[in-house]
Amino acid sequence: MEENFKLKNWVSWAVELCKPDNVVWIDGEGLDALREEAIEKGELIRLNQEILPGCYLHRSAINDVARSEDKTFICTTAKEDAGPNNNWQAPEEMYARLTALFDGSMKGRTMYVIPFCMGPVGSPFSKLGVEITDSIYVVLNMNIMTRISKDVTKLVKNTGDFVKCLHSTATLSLDDRFIAHFPEDNAIWSINSGYGGNALLGKKCFALRIASYQAKNEGWLAEHMLIIGIENPQGEVHYVCAAFPSACGKTNLAMLIPPEVYQEKGYKVWCVGDDIAWLRIGEDGRLWAINPENGYFGVVPGTNSVTNPNALATISNDTIFTNVVHNQDDNTVWWEGLSKTPPTQGINWKGEQWNGTTSQEKGAHPNSRFTTPAKNLPILSPEVENPNGVPISALVFGGRRAKTAPLVYQARDFNHGVFIASTMASETTAAQTGAVGVTRIDSMAMKPFCGYNMGDYFAHWLDMGEKLGDNAPKIFNVNWFRTGDNGKFLWPGYGENLRILEWVLARCEGEALAIDTPIGLMPNPDDISTEGLDLPKEKLEELLHVDKNLWVDETAAMREYYKSYGDRLPKVLWDELSGLENRLHL
Ligand code: GTP
Ligand code: SPV
Ligand code: MN
Numbered sequence: 001m002e003e004n005f006k007l008k009n010w011v012s013w014a015v016e017l018c019k020p021d022n023v024v025w026i027d028g029e030g031l032d033a034l035r036e037e038a039i040e041k042g043e044l045i046r047l048n049q050e051i052l053p054g055c056y057l058h059r060s061a062i063n064d065v066a067r068s069e070d071k072t073f074i075c076t077t078a079k080e081d082a083g084p085n086n087n088w089q090a091p092e093e094m095y096a097r098l099t100a101l102f103d104g105s106m107k108g109r110t111m112y113v114i115p116f117c118m119g120p121v122g123s124p125f126s127k128l129g130v131e132i133t134d135s136i137y138v139v140l141n142m143n144i145m146t147r148i149s150k151d152v153t154k155l156v157k158n159t160g161d162f163v164k165c166l167h168s169t170a171t172l173s174l175d176d177r178f179i180a181h182f183p184e185d186n187a188i189w190s191i192n193s194g195y196g197g198n199a200l201l202g203k204k205c206f207a208l209r210i211a212s213y214q215a216k217n218e219g220w221l222a223e224h225m226l227i228i229g230i231e232n233p234q235g236e237v238h239y240v241c242a243a244f245p246s247a248c249g250k251t252n253l254a255m256l257i258p259p260e261v262y263q264e265k266g267y268k269v270w271c272v273g274d275d276i277a278w279l280r281i282g283e284d285g286r287l288w289a290i291n292p293e294n295g296y297f298g299v300v301p302g303t304n305s306v307t308n309p310n311a312l313a314t315i316s317n318d319t320i321f322t323n324v325v326h327n328q329d330d331n332t333v334w335w336e337g338l339s340k341t342p343p344t345q346g347i348n349w350k351g352e353q354w355n356g357t358t359s360q361e362k363g364a365h366p367n368s369r370f371t372t373p374a375k376n377l378p379i380l381s382p383e384v385e386n387p388n389g390v391p392i393s394a395l396v397f398g399g400r401r402a403k404t405a406p407l408v409y410q411a412r413d414f415n416h417g418v419f420i421a422s423t424m425a426s427e428t429t430a431a432q433t434g435a436v437g438v439t440r441i442d443s444m445a446m447k448p449f450c451g452y453n454m455g456d457y458f459a460h461w462l463d464m465g466e467k468l469g470d471n472a473p474k475i476f477n478v479n480w481f482r483t484g485d486n487g488k489f490l491w492p493g494y495g496e497n498l499r500i501l502e503w504v505l506a507r508c509e510g511e512a513l514a515i516d517t518p519i520g521l522m523p524n525p526d527d528i529s530t531e532g533l534d535l536p537k538e539k540l541e542e543l544l545h546v547d548k549n550l551w552v553d554e555t556a557a558m559r560e561y562y563k564s565y566g567d568r569l570p571k572v573l574w575d576e577l578s579g580l581e582n583r584l585h586l
Contacts, residue, residue: 003160007130010164011113014132017099018168020106026114026139028148038136047321048331054318057326057333058137059351060195061172065323066367067197067204067246067432069448072179074209076452083453084564085443094180098189101176105168105191109134115156116146118207118278118292123387125220125278125290127211128156131165131201138167138199140320144295144371146202163187163210165201169194181205183213183451196297196322196369207276207292209451215278216452216460219467224445225277226254227289229381229390230501233266238505241277241289242396242478243421243445246431247367249398249480249493250274251298255310255379257495261532267498270381271310272390274298281464282388285471290389293374299431300324300368302337307494310379311370319372323349325356325363335364366430393508396501398478399426399442404550405479407491407528407543408500410507410514410521414465417475419576420520422458423558424477441561455568462570474508477520482543490543492535499529518583519546548584555581 015023035056038044045057074086075094082088089097112133119126131142142148156162164187170176177192188205190198197204211222225241232238244250254274258267273291282288296314300321303311315321325334328345334356336342342356342363349365356363374380383390397420399405405424411417422443428436432448441447443454450457465472478500480493503523506512514521525540558577562569 004157006160007115007157007162010130011132014166015111017102018106018111018134019104020109020111020134023111023113025153026112026143026148027150027153028143029150031140031143034136034139038140043137045326047333051330051332052316052319055321057321057324059323059349062350063174064172064193064195065349065365066195066430067448068177068179068193069432069434071177071193071198072448073181074451075180075182076184080568081453083455083568085447085450085454089180091182091184094178094182094189098178098180098191101170101178101191102166102168102189105170106134112136112139114139114142114148115153115162116142116148116202117152117155118146118202118211119290120385120387121147121149121152121155123290125280125387125389126292127163127206127214128152128159128161129163129165129202129206130156131167133167133199135167135169135194135199137194141200141297141371142202144320144373145200145293145297147294163206165206166190167199167201169199179205181209181451183210186210200297203276203293203297204449207278208446208449211278211292211451212446212449212457213451216456220278220280221461221464223277223279224275224449225289226250226274227272227277227291227390228254228256229270229272229383230498230505231268231270237270238393238508239272239289239390240394240396240501240504241279241392241473242398244398245400245426245429245442245445246448247299247429248400248426248445251296251311252308252494253497255308255314255377256498257309258498259495259532262498269379269498270383271377271379272381272384279392280389281467282391285468287392287468287471287473288389289392291384295371295373296377297369297371300335300370301364301366303335304338307337310377313378314376315370315372318376319370321368321370323365323368325349325354335368336362392473394476394504395473396476396478396504397421397424397444398480399424399445400429400481401426401439401479402481402483403547404554405477405482406522406546407482408476408478408503408523409517409519410504411475411477412520414468414472414475415462415572416520416576418458418461418465419573419580420475420477421461422573423561423577425554425557441557453565453568455565455570458573459570462572474504476504476507484539484542490539492533496533499533503528517546518548518580519551522546551584555584
């Protein structure tokens with residue numbers, strides 16, 4: 001009973017602070033009335049139900065279309081525990097500042113209380129949360145992205161063990177926008193944003209920032225990784241996790257359709273998750289992963305029947321579109337890259353009239369998104385509800401690099417892999433506010449999402465490697481985004497990426513060759529199958545070329561970056577960096 005009070009007391013406290021007109025508990029049922037209400041208020045547009053059954057369109061505020069990293073804080077008692085990778089403020093100061101902002105923020109509105117579960121219900125991997133919000137859009141998105149049910153509500157009440165997620169769109173003021181995390185209190189307070197990772201608190205805020213902190217203390221990993229199973233012609237399925245920064249290809253790789261020649265041989269791909277993986281060492285000593293989410297919040301532009309037919313099938317029903325073009329002709333949606341025939345009678349992401357044949361501006365925001373249930377995906381892995389997760393053979397890291405990083409290379413061993421992942425860089429995208437195309441180091445694709453000092457995070461990774469010993473997955477780095485002198489991508493990408501994963505898995509099985517290079521182990525161009533692919537050998541050679549001068553510059557940036565962690569940076573990683581420098585200067 002005492003456990004039940006924890007939830008009740010917290011909700012009563014929030015009601016007193018936010019002063020809503022009424023309180024509604026969400027258990028996944030009866031959401032149609034909420035949809036109607038959102039339509040009446042103009043928060044949702046019902047799309048053509050014959051073409052897109054169960055689909056809706058939402059436009060967020062113009063200044064609120066991506067994660068706001070500069071407004072995101074980790075509030076630990078000691079500043080050093082948040083690390084140079086995070087904005088920090090002392091918990092009592094942030095609580096005071098935000099209490100003033102939350103005070104009366106829900107006057108005239110309804111407060112929704114959403115108990116939810118991250119991960120299969122009842123799995124030892126899973127964690128519970130409760131989000132309090134005044135946004136119907138958030139309720140409907142959380143209902144797709146997490147597990148919400150009467151049983152989950154009961155679990156939350158009975159255990160009293162949940163992450164407290166408080167959210168209000170308040171006035172959407174940019175100046176007073178904060179996404180504040182209190183890892184020591186299992187709490188998240190987010191105010192003045194209604195967008196994606198700022199507002200759906202189960203996702204980046206909980207499943208990465210709070211969970212990474214819990215994971216360090218409890219001996220597991222919370223990572224910005226997709227999880228896929230690759231079934232070979234013998235019917236064996238090997239699982240791979242891959243971490244790429246935001247808008248760098250996770251969803252697309254997770255939903256990959258094998259090239260025709262691979263399909264003919266019997267290859268199949270199964271998607272377990274497209275954004276977040278929680279990884280634990282199993283009883284057998286191997287690394288096992290679950291996807292804590294229950295849906296996909298994916299980048300829309302560029303999604304079409306050639307690049308990602310699985311995604312297109314998935315978003316044809318029961319999907320919420322955010323910030324795409326509204327096609328007035330047939331009440332459907334459109335985005336750049338969907339087709340060569342944009343609507344002439346459109347409304348763009350800003351809510352303005354837009355003619356796709358004459359306008360110079362993009363109609364859909366580059367970070368426009370779909371929210372769609374996992375169960376819609378044709379290649380959803382049958383293992384997705386397995387409480388024990390799936391065993392991981394390889395960990396793949398990667399980024400968006402025009403030059404420098406080759407198509408693929410392998411770490412010599414686990415510690416070298418941690419070094420590669422901790423120093424990987426990528427060009428920024430529209431998934432976060434700020435300039436696009438700026439190269440920055442994004443360790444493990446987690447720099448915006450690690451809820452504590454990344455020096456300690458690297459040490460935790462090294463420690464996990466030691467515990468895994470010979471069972472540790474092999475570590476690789478990939479780059480689908482290398483460009484030639486004409487600025488065009490050299491590698492066809494998308495489904496063809498399976499060719500690279502084939503080499504990766506063959507390496508894991510000890511069945512493929514590699515050459516030793518200063519940066520790591522690399523395939524010869526002949527080791528990558530180009531059967532059925534029109535790719536000149538020179539291009540593959542260029543894709544695999546390592547420019548020593550660029551890498552010497554790269555090591556200088558790594559050194560600066562490592563310095564920022566002071567004595568929290570494990571010595572092993574400094575040694576790895578010196579090793580790379582020595583090999584480059586040979
Ligand atoms: P988040 O949801 O922000 O974490 O992004 P993500 O990592 O899931 O990226 P996503 O798969 O949505 O891809 C982002 C953009 O990269 C889209 O515009 C894709 O079309 C493009 N993209 C994905 N894979 C490839 C690829 O293999 N090659 C090329 N050239 N582009 C790709
Ligand atoms: C990302 O930016 O990595 C996303 C979208 O997956 S968001 O939910 O906004 O974080
Ligand atoms: Mn992501």
